[in-house]
Amino acid sequence: MNTVVDLSNDFAVGSTQGGKYVVERSTRAGIATMVFFAVSLGFSVSMPFWADASYLRWLSELACYFVMAQMWNLLGGYGGLVSIGQQAYIGIGGYALIVLANMAGINPFFAVLLCGVVAALIAMPISQVVFRLPGGAFAIGTWAVAEILRLLVANTTELGGGSGASLVALKGFDRSAREAITFWISISASYGSVLLVYFLLRSRFGLALTAIRDSEVASQSQGIDVKRTKFLVYAISAFGFGVAGALYFLGALRISPDAAFGVSWSPLIIFMVIIGGVGTIEGPLFGAVLFFVLSKIFEDYGTWYLTALGLLAIVVTIWFPKGVWGYIANRFDLHLFPVQRRLRLRDNS
Amino acid sequence: MTVWIDAIIQGVLVGGLYALFAMGLSLMFGIMRLVNVAHGDVVILMSFIGLMAVEKLGLQPFTAMAVVVPVALCIGYALQRGILNFTISKDPLPSLIVTFGISIVIQNLLLEFFSADTRAINSGGLESQSIAISDNLAAGVLPLIVFGSAVLLTIGLQWLFGNTSMGRAFRATSDDHGAAALMGINNAHIYALATAIAIGILGIAGIFHGMRTTFAPTDGPAQLIYAFEAVIIGGLGSFWGTLAGGVLLGIAQSIGARLDPGWGVLVGHVMFVAVLLFKPNGFFPKTR
Numbered sequence: 089m090n091t092v093v094d095l096s097n098d099f100a101v102g103s104t105q106g107g108k109y110v111v112e113r114s115t116r117a118g119i120a121t122m123v124f125f126a127v128s129l130g131f132s133v134s135m136p137f138w139a140d141a142s143y144l145r146w147l148s149e150l151a152c153y154f155v156m157a158q159m160w161n162l163l164g165g166y167g168g169l170v171s172i173g174q175q176a177y178i179g180i181g182g183y184a185l186i187v188l189a190n191m192a193g194i195n196p197f198f199a200v201l202l203c204g205v206v207a208a209l210i211a212m213p214i215s216q217v218v219f220r221l222p223g224g225a226f227a228i229g230t231w232a233v234a235e236i237l238r239l240l241v242a243n244t245t246e247l248g249g250g251s252g253a254s255l256v257a258l259k260g261f262d263r264s265a266r267e268a269i270t271f272w273i274s275i276s277a278s279y280g281s282v283l284l285v286y287f288l289l290r291s292r293f294g295l296a297l298t299a300i301r302d303s304e305v306a307s308q309s310q311g312i313d314v315k316r317t318k319f320l321v322y323a324i325s326a327f328g329f330g331v332a333g334a335l336y337f338l339g340a341l342r343i344s345p346d347a348a349f350g351v352s353w354s355p356l357i358i359f360m361v362i363i364g365g366v367g368t369i370e371g372p373l374f375g376a377v378l379f380f381v382l383s384k385i386f387e388d389y390g391t392w393y394l395t396a397l398g399l400l401a402i403v404v405t406i407w408f409p410k411g412v413w414g415y416i417a418n419r420f421d422l423h424l425f426p427v428q429r430r431l432r433l434r435d436n437s
Numbered sequence: 438m439t440v441w442i443d444a445i446i447q448g449v450l451v452g453g454l455y456a457l458f459a460m461g462l463s464l465m466f467g468i469m470r471l472v473n474v475a476h477g478d479v480v481i482l483m484s485f486i487g488l489m490a491v492e493k494l495g496l497q498p499f500t501a502m503a504v505v506v507p508v509a510l511c512i513g514y515a516l517q518r519g520i521l522n523f524t525i526s527k528d529p530l531p532s533l534i535v536t537f538g539i540s541i542v543i544q545n546l547l548l549e550f551f552s553a554d555t556r557a558i559n560s561g562g563l564e565s566q567s568i569a570i571s572d573n574l575a576a577g578v579l580p581l582i583v584f585g586s587a588v589l590l591t592i593g594l595q596w597l598f599g600n601t602s603m604g605r606a607f608r609a610t611s612d613d614h615g616a617a618a619l620m621g622i623n624n625a626h627i628y629a630l631a632t633a634i635a636i637g638i639l640g641i642a643g644i645f646h647g648m649r650t651t652f653a654p655t656d657g658p659a660q661l662i663y664a665f666e667a668v669i670i671g672g673l674g675s676f677w678g679t680l681a682g683g684v685l686l687g688i689a690q691s692i693g694a695r696l697d698p699g700w701g702v703l704v705g706h707v708m709f710v711a712v713l714l715f716k717p718n719g720f721f722p723k724t725r
Contacts, residue, residue, distance in 0.1 A: 164530065168528070168530070170529055170530050170533050170534075172474065172533070172537065216714075217710055217713050217714060218713075220713050220714075220717040221669070221713070223470060223472075223529045224466070224470065224471065224472030224529035224532065224533055225466070225472055225665070225669070226529075227472060227474070227529070227533050228472060228474070228661070228662070228665045229665075229669075229713075231658075231662065232662050232665065232666065232706060232709065235659075235662055235706065236703065236706045236707075236710070239699075239702060239703045239706070240703070242699075243699050243700070243703070351658050354537070355537070355541050358534065358537065359538075362534055366530070390545075391545040391546075391548045391549040392545070392549065394541055394544075394545040395541070395542050395545040395546055395549070397541065398538040398539070398540075398541035398542035398545070399538065399542060401534055401535075401537070401538040401541075402520065402534075402535050402538040402539065402542075405524065405530075405531050405534045405535050405538070406520070406523045406524065406531070406535065409531065
């Protein structure tokens with residue numbers, strides 16, 4: 089597999105000498121982003137020491153949306169596996185937190201990561217079922233799976249049945265310490281999800297993934313293991329959603345089958361990604377912030393707000409399929425997270 | 438024993454309604470590879486339009502169908518021509534997102550105008566009439582009418598596909614839309630006709646749904662999932678398969694509900710998963 093193709097006449101991949109073309113894998117904006125990334129991470133980490141508690145709660149919630157939008161985009165935007173049922177893994181993450189922290193007595197903050205692992209493990213058998221559905225039918229199949237899980241949990245009295253359960257394991261923690269730790273984990277998860285997607289897409293795996301999205305047959309003929317790649321991306325996305333779900337309910341402190349597995353998650357996440365820009369790393373981040381600000385402003389207009397959001401998603405999909413960020417990226421050739429390979433003529437200097 | 442025979446009869450009859458929901462979904466997927474996520478919400482929209490026709494215009498439910506079905510046909514045609522035709526491509530993402538957007542819009546507009554209350558269409562006592570089969574068994578008149586309509590519509594659709602020039606155009610576009618266009622078929626128009634028929638059937642299904650049970654603006658997604666499961670259980674590409682899928686789903690739910698009241702829907706879902714695992718093409722796939 090690791091054959092090196094000799095293109096030394098025309099190409100010089102990753103070297104500084106010879107060749108007519110160079111393959112560019114980084115941009116100046118990309119390097120600037122990484123610097124900004126590191127600075128903002130340091131800034132965020134210091135926030136619990138000086139910022140107001142309500143801001144911490146808001147940002148923790150926003151961080152959950154960051155993770156979810158990023159993971160949905162990885163699956164649907166880069167992998168071409170459009171799912172309306174990722175709330176299945178939000179719910180699994182949330183309930184796994186209840187089981188691990190309340191019942192097994194594991195430290196709830198530590199359990200968050202385990203919840204992601206649980207979600208990924210459960211995603212493995214589920215993928216064997218939903219992957220049998222062709223094209224668009226996959227989307228509804230995943231939704232049916234989320235419904236099945238909701239009904240199963242609602243019928244399980246040990247998990248609190250239809251009325252849900254509280255995260256009593258957090259009782260012993262001081263409130264401000266609890267909120268600070270939740271905030272730190274949320275921030276790490278959101279930065280982690282961006283980095284995960286960024287490095288996944290720059291790897292061979294990412295190349296295979298986008299190739300499958302563009303043509304399954306063609307990528308198979310190039311020797312890509314389509315089944316394995318799809319399976320992996322589904323499990324990774326489930327892991328992310330599991331962590332995000334656990335984090336969300338770590339902040340909310342209460343869970344019920346309808347809140348955890350409810351279909352109302354899907355429009356939020358999908359519209360964030362679509363409006364922000366599907367198939368880019370920046371788009372979901374942009375979409376999540378936009379959505380978060382809008383939802384705080386228009387909270388009181390519930391049904392009209394959602395109606396407008398639905399219309400906006402329709403308009404964006406038909407007339408601006410690359411979303412807001414895609415427009416900016418095209419217009420200004422701006423790539424904050426360069427994941428593509430671009431061929432440039434070498435300057436003869 | 439009688440309990441189980443009764444469960445099966447009720448299951449078959451409710452399956453007729455699921456088949457009515459599922460036919461349009463199967464039709465649109467078959468011709469355009471388009472999965473209409475808003476399908477369940479359109480059922481509920483039609484129930485509300487039917488309710489308005491009965492309450493505001495003072496019509497009988499069956500006369501109301503004569504008003505609602507043409508409205509539904511027009512909505513379907515306009516929806517496809519005006520919006521959905523722009524989303525048809527090899528990539529399923531645009532059509533899924535757009536129909537999902539439509540689903541959210543329908544749900545929230547219904548919530549805004551009709552509130553979250555549950556409603557029912559008054560069928561003038563029809564819902565309580567039944568025909569005795571034996572001493573302990575009876576079948577409701579309304580469920581029988583619904584089931585009969587499902588069978589008639591299946592025959593009608595099968596005839597339309599097999600024996601008319603419109604049906605031939607449907608099949609041609611489904612097989613190869615490029616070649617069909619070369620033969621002078623206007624794909625945009627054919628797609629719009631298919632959606633018109635799909636939504637038109639929902640005009641009938643929505644009113645039956647409203648007569649049989651109560652409904653609320655947020656009930657759509659559940660109807661979509663039942664319809665979808667019926668299509669997959671029956672197998673894609675055959676209307677008789679879709680009818681059979683609806684009936685099998687109905688039987689599974691009805692038997693599940695007798696085992697434990699909380700299990701009805703769940704047993705239906707389990708059957709769907711089992712079919713996907715062991716018979717991924719469904720029970721009656723069309724052999725090409």
